[in-house]
Amino acid sequence: MKAWEANIRKVTPYVPGEQPKDSNVIKLNTNENPYPPSPKVKEILANVDNLRKYPDPEVVKLREALAKFHGFDTSEVFVGVGSDDVLANAFLTFFNGDKPVLFPDITYSFYDVWANLYNIPYEQPALNDDFRIVKEDYYKPNGGVVIANPNAPTAIGESVDFIKDILDHNQESVVIVDEAYVDFGGETALCLVKDYENLLVVRTFSKSRSLAGMRIGYAIANKALIAALNDIKQSINSYTMTSATIEVAVASVLDNDYFNEHVKKIIDTREWFSKEMRELGFSFADSSANFIFAKHNKANAADIFNAAKTKGIYVRYFNKPRINNYLRITIGTDEEMRSFIDFIKDYLTTAGC
């Protein structure tokens, strides 16, 4: 080993879902939205100007739009390069203590990557056999709590009272609620922000707003938490969101009719798809997200995953304890989900299931 190699920080990076170059595949593996963003976005992009100048480092225009949309003050809104950027900054900002941060054993698999990167101690209480979070596991002393609600990859949403109970038992550490999928049927904790000064709610434009390609996430919390988060962000990079991104994000927030209409389409698709999948022998919890997390009563998940891929249909498979016989299937268009159903019928017949 070279001397300089000894000073390199060792990590095990997060592995994102595959992004195949072939645009003909049916891509149900990264929870992207099958519909394009608001047509206003394209108009805005064609007219973005003044790229020679730095963007506003405080991103006031977008923070104001989000504050107004959700009924908060601009000082209660933080924005970043996708919710991953917001969450990474939040881990670095709020979890600087000695006690372990708590998050479920089965949840968004970036949480433990950030904890390891920043040397944050953590524990992962197990979901129960129905993949539900056991709230009593979060009553013990800790350095922070992170709950994805709806949870990923389970797609299970918990009630706002459930989150309130966790907050009532956690007044001494920051509680992050990651609401990446909330628009598809979850209950939001935003209504608790006024009463719980240690609550940070995180959102993304990548799923319900069809803007994964523009990297936009945000957090809402009381202004002391937002100020601390902003201080860390301003200690890493003054300008994280491009001028184009800011304009596009504002356009998306303002086009609420488009947003509601397309979220509803995905929910409708999810409902008939869920019904047909159950009829084909899959079992899974009701989804509050834009995906289902399902296992078949006979066929093996890894086998289905590989067979689907050969047919140009990408879903997500996690080769991890407890979930290695499940598939996470993103809800696409009606046509895409019909293709998946057709594939799975063929597959099950051929496999004799």
Place this chain on the structure above:
Amino acid sequence: MKAWEANIRKVTPYVPGEQPKDSNVIKLNTNENPYPPSPKVKEILANVDNLRKYPDPEVVKLREALAKFHGFDTSEVFVGVGSDDVLANAFLTFFNGDKPVLFPDITYSFYDVWANLYNIPYEQPALNDDFRIVKEDYYKPNGGVVIANPNAPTAIGESVDFIKDILDHNQESVVIVDEAYVDFGGETALCLVKDYENLLVVRTFSKSRSLAGMRIGYAIANKALIAALNDIKQSINSYTMTSATIEVAVASVLDNDYFNEHVKKIIDTREWFSKEMRELGFSFADSSANFIFAKHNKANAADIFNAAKTKGIYVRYFNKPRINNYLRITIGTDEEMRSFIDFIKDYLTTAGC
């Protein structure tokens, strides 16, 4: 103090130059380029599509374009959200040792912010009285070396032999050369990458490529360094560069004629402006960047800074030891620099200097 506040990481954030909302000001305070980016950029933005999908997390298209442009392999190129993102990641990746990282007392003022944020020990050898880096100061054992070349805010460029000497005396730690301003007349260390496996050269699109608003930076180094940097990046955020950013950056790299023509314009402006400023009683080293760092033989820098602002001309003033009687003045268009000269002539007459 609330219990949860005890776990918040304490930092002193970097303070970027002011971004006034009034678009009528003459903005010579953040080293932005006065010319728009290549017209190809606007075309590209109007046609960016598929924003519902995540960008390529490996950003192969842009890394390939940069590799080709500079004569390297794609595996030797890393890209990020401005060179600040690249540098912040590099500090986190490479400076995980116990010995102090070395960078000058007067240099880009983000270096100590990153070191403090990530708990990296550091020392800042003093520039000499001519604001030159003393290379012998970098011969001692260290955990890393960071040299901005040309340096900021001094605008002084050192030769490639100077950098080579520092590398020859530093085989045991990673040496970062920050070449944000190199295109305006500096000597690049890129030619040393093949021979020095511990050298990381960092660049930005924010200055010479007129794309500050799109946040694009990159690093070139041997593939082991790039792989380590990429592992850290992939442990924070899989997708940092927007789909729009990637396309815009590639378009900029491909339009080399536009790039060369506009860099030359700025150098030409700098040369006549420098001559006139010296005739007016300012002294400063020859600039290898798109700014000068000057003091007047009679007038006080802070006073000039404030007076200029009341006339709608923004320059940069650092209230810091050794440099608190200097102004950093970005090179704008001929017309903008003529306005500055007119202002300063009036100011000096009125002030009786």
